[in-house]
Amino acid sequence: MAKEFIVTPWEVKGNIDYDKLIHEFGVSKIDSALLDRIKSHTGELHYLLRRGIFFAHRDMKFILDEYELGNKFFLYTGRSPSGHTHLGHLIPWMFTKWLQDKFDVELYFQFPDEEKFLFKQDLTLEDTKKYTYENMLDIIALGFNPKKTFFIVDTIHADLMYREAIKVSKKITFSTVKAAFGLNNESNIGSIFYTSMQAVPAFLPCVLKNKKMPCLIPHAIDQDPHFRVSRDVIPKLGYYKPASIQCRFLPGLGGIAMDGKMSSSVEDATIYTTDDEVTVKKKINKYAFSGGKDTVEEHRKHGGNPDIDVAYQWLVFFEEDDEVLKQIHDDYKSGKMLSGEIKAILIEKINSFLKVHQKKREVAKKHVDEFILKKHSAHHL
Amino acid sequence: MAKEFIVTPWEVKGNIDYDKLIHEFGVSKIDSALLDRIKSHTGELHYLLRRGIFFAHRDMKFILDEYELGNKFFLYTGRSPSGHTHLGHLIPWMFTKWLQDKFDVELYFQFPDEEKFLFKQDLTLEDTKKYTYENMLDIIALGFNPKKTFFIVDTIHADLMYREAIKVSKKITFSTVKAAFGLNNESNIGSIFYTSMQAVPAFLPCVLKNKKMPCLIPHAIDQDPHFRVSRDVIPKLGYYKPASIQCRFLPGLGGIAMDGKMSSSVEDATIYTTDDEVTVKKKINKYAFSGGKDTVEEHRKHGGNPDIDVAYQWLVFFEEDDEVLKQIHDDYKSGKMLSGEIKAILIEKINSFLKVHQKKREVAKKHVDEFILKKHSAHHL
Numbered sequence: 001m002a003k004e005f006i007v008t009p010w011e012v013k014g015n016i017d018y019d020k021l022i023h024e025f026g027v028s029k030i031d032s033a034l035l036d037r038i039k040s041h042t043g044e045l046h047y048l049l050r051r052g053i054f055f056a057h058r059d060m061k062f063i064l065d066e067y068e069l070g071n072k073f074f075l076y077t078g079r080s081p082s083g084h085t086h087l088g089h090l091i092p093w094m095f096t097k098w099l100q101d102k103f104d105v106e107l108y109f110q111f112p113d114e115e116k117f118l119f120k121q122d123l124t125l126e127d128t129k130k131y132t133y134e135n136m137l138d139i140i141a142l143g144f145n146p147k148k149t150f151f152i153v154d155t156i157h158a159d160l161m162y163r164e165a166i167k168v169s170k171k172i173t174f175s176t177v178k179a180a181f182g183l184n185n186e187s188n189i190g191s192i193f194y195t196s197m198q199a200v201p202a203f204l205p206c207v208l209k210n211k212k213m214p215c216l217i218p219h220a221i222d223q224d225p226h227f228r229v230s231r232d233v234i235p236k237l238g239y240y241k242p243a244s245i246q247c248r249f250l251p252g253l254g255g256i257a258m259d260g261k262m263s264s265s266v267e268d269a270t271i272y273t274t275d276d277e278v279t280v281k282k283k284i285n286k287y288a289f290s291g292g293k294d295t296v297e298e299h300r301k302h303g304g305n306p307d308i309d310v311a312y313q314w315l316v317f318f319e320e321d322d323e324v325l326k327q328i329h330d331d332y333k334s335g336k337m338l339s340g341e342i343k344a345i346l347i348e349k350i351n352s353f354l355k356v357h358q359k360k361r362e363v364a365k366k367h368v369d370e371f372i373l374k375k376h377s378a379h380h381l
Numbered sequence: 382m383a384k385e386f387i388v389t390p391w392e393v394k395g396n397i398d399y400d401k402l403i404h405e406f407g408v409s410k411i412d413s414a415l416l417d418r419i420k421s422h423t424g425e426l427h428y429l430l431r432r433g434i435f436f437a438h439r440d441m442k443f444i445l446d447e448y449e450l451g452n453k454f455f456l457y458t459g460r461s462p463s464g465h466t467h468l469g470h471l472i473p474w475m476f477t478k479w480l481q482d483k484f485d486v487e488l489y490f491q492f493p494d495e496e497k498f499l500f501k502q503d504l505t506l507e508d509t510k511k512y513t514y515e516n517m518l519d520i521i522a523l524g525f526n527p528k529k530t531f532f533i534v535d536t537i538h539a540d541l542m543y544r545e546a547i548k549v550s551k552k553i554t555f556s557t558v559k560a561a562f563g564l565n566n567e568s569n570i571g572s573i574f575y576t577s578m579q580a581v582p583a584f585l586p587c588v589l590k591n592k593k594m595p596c597l598i599p600h601a602i603d604q605d606p607h608f609r610v611s612r613d614v615i616p617k618l619g620y621y622k623p624a625s626i627q628c629r630f631l632p633g634l635g636g637i638a639m640d641g642k643m644s645s646s647v648e649d650a651t652i653y654t655t656d657d658e659v660t661v662k663k664k665i666n667k668y669a670f671s672g673g674k675d676t677v678e679e680h681r682k683h684g685g686n687p688d689i690d691v692a693y694q695w696l697v698f699f700e701e702d703d704e705v706l707k708q709i710h711d712d713y714k715s716g717k718m719l720s721g722e723i724k725a726i727l728i729e730k731i732n733s734f735l736k737v738h739q740k741k742r743e744v745a746k747k748h749v750d751e752f753i754l755k756k757h758s759a760h761h762l
Contacts, residue, residue, distance in 0.1 A: 035728075114547045125547075173567060174565075174568055185555045186556060190577065193570050
């Protein structure tokens with residue numbers, strides 16, 4: 001279990017030690033005092049918070065201080081389109097929607113459609129354009145408030161973004177991106193510049209509204225290097241340092257020790273939001289790493305290990321009811337519940353979620369335009 | 382006279398050996414065969430061509446081959462706004478206008494308003510915005526055809542430009558820009574990316590019109606490193622390698638051996654298009670390096686040296702009439718014309734030019750919008 005692990009915006013590998021990551025990245029662990037303070041505003045805690053899936057943050061206290069003073073934050077998160085949405089992508093977005101609802105705040109959702117194009121040799125801008133649209137459907141399907149949610153597409157909104165990105169870029173040297181992202185002399189100059197574009201939505205609403213507002217970025221921990229760099233720069237431009245709240249990764253079907261997060265680069269280990277019932281069933285039955293014993297007899301006697309059982313781990317991410325989850329945990333651990341049974345529960349859970357999601361996804365096709373940030377504020381001479 | 386010289390897009394210094402530059406940069410000298418071929422289309426040769434001020438090129442033969450086959454080129458040139466327009470800036474633009482008129486072609490004129498912001502610590506985007514407008518007035522005043530001239534402002538047209546720039550940037554490594562522009566690890570990441578934006582107008586018209594067209598870039602020789610890099614990349618994107626035609630620099634008033642080109646960083650050595658008559662007179666009389674002798678007696682006896690006399694050199698750039706110029710040359714060289722007299726001729730020449738130019742510049746204020754590239758072709762999902 002003491003394997004090496006890698007967490008960068010472009011690569012997540014190995015068995016991730018999240019406590020070590022907290023230390024390495026310099027983020028703060030979400031403690032019970034912070035949870036209580038959030039609860040005092042939201043009335044309840046999202047299960048992703050209760051279960052420590054959102055586990056770390058930067059400057060959440062500042063966000064709440066300002067909120068309590070009447071200075072509302074806005075949310076910023078994003079999706080770099082390079083493929084279809086898989087279930088792992090939904091986790092931070094589901095939580096972001098909860099934050100939007102509970103705090104009644106605006107969300108700026110970035111689609112950096114150049115990022116993966118710049119970092120992946122074979123990906124074209126036609127590919128990323130297609131996936132931008134496909135990914136948007138999933139985000140809309142999650143139920144974000146169209147009046148308070150604004151999609152930013154880097155290539156489309158570049159007339160708003162580029163002007164701000166160059167201000168950011170002027171304050172970041174190549175040495176800094178080398179150190180933060182592991183780029184080198186053979187990296188292309190677009191990939192070197194890119195982090196400037198990812199910084200912009202953390203203050204663009206302030207530019208558009210000409211108003212200083214705090215920004216909170218919910219995101220998976222692998223994106224932290226971008227915000228570590230931009231948090232140094234953004235205050236120099238006259239805006240608040242963006243705060244962030246970070247989640248760990250949904251493990252791939254292959255198992256926690258096998259791969260750090262579910263990745264689209266391993267087709268079989270991935271469940272997409274567009275997968276049909278049969279595919280979901282097949283993938284989970286065939287690929288979900290089991291924490292059960294080799295024979296039914298042994299399993300009944302010694303019980304399964306929920307800590308490494310992917311079906312159980314996924315239920316931690318998707319079963320909202322704590323009591324239901326605890327019952328599954330205990331039954332599986334005691335040996336009362338077999339591997340096939342826990343997989344069947346997960347299959348049912350995922351398929352009933354996807355059934356609704358896919359319907360909403362169809363409806364979303366009519367609403368994409370409503371979500372795209374209007375450009376009436378674009379700069380002119 | 383064997384001083385070192387430096388020619389980069391951001392620094393021009395020393396007594397430039399243009400023959401050496403041709404060799405170093407790998408451009409081709411404009412020879413009499415090429416001049417004849419141009420003349421066969423234009424009917425006459427612009428004095429800047431006749432006098433070798435436009436002295437070098439890349440792929441002019443290709444441009445003329447295609448033109449003769451009915452495949453018209455478009456022109457691309459630009460101005461990086463960081464200050465008021467000085468007389469040196471006008472030289473390539475005057476020639477560009479001549480090309481537009483003679484070949485009846487479109488011109489795409491780029492204002493990379495982020496460039497100097499990225500390369501100069503103290504320059505703000507508010508500064509470059511102001512100078513973009515001021516510089517536009519000078520360009521319009523030169524008489525470009527508003528129906529065939531399209532201004533591109535990087536921050537304003539970023540929704541057209543950025544998408545193309547990232548395609549360019551994907552094919553350029555940091556090693557390449559290090560070598561071409563002398564950037565280093567402490568360079569900001571915007572400056573590293575910038576050359577991608579300068580490449581775009583060389584094929585943007587092809588994108589907008591969905592048509593493969595040759596591009597000809599008239600420019601001062603210091604910009605060649607940008608196009609050396611982009612000429613390698615642009616064919617990989619499916620467009621023609623842009624051709625170019627290059628001029629040498631109008632020397633500063635301080636003299637040819639003192640500084641490579643007139644620079645706005647030396648106020649007194651610079652005449653701006655907005656200078657009034659008295660200022661022009663004062664600057665030329667006070668600062669224009671003289672090739673005359675120390676006393677009138679000596680001058681009458683030995684004559685002046687037009688090769689180092691700035692007033693004479695400027696007349697080479699601004700006196701269109703070859704015979705008038707030759708008479709001045711001979712009279713000055715023989716001692717018949719004194720330094721004060723040749724300066725008086727230059728003052729009269731510049732002031733009568735600026736009198737008209739400044740009037741046209743006022744009129745231009747009403748026409749700026751007509752020249753700005755319309756964005757109806759912007760990308761959407």
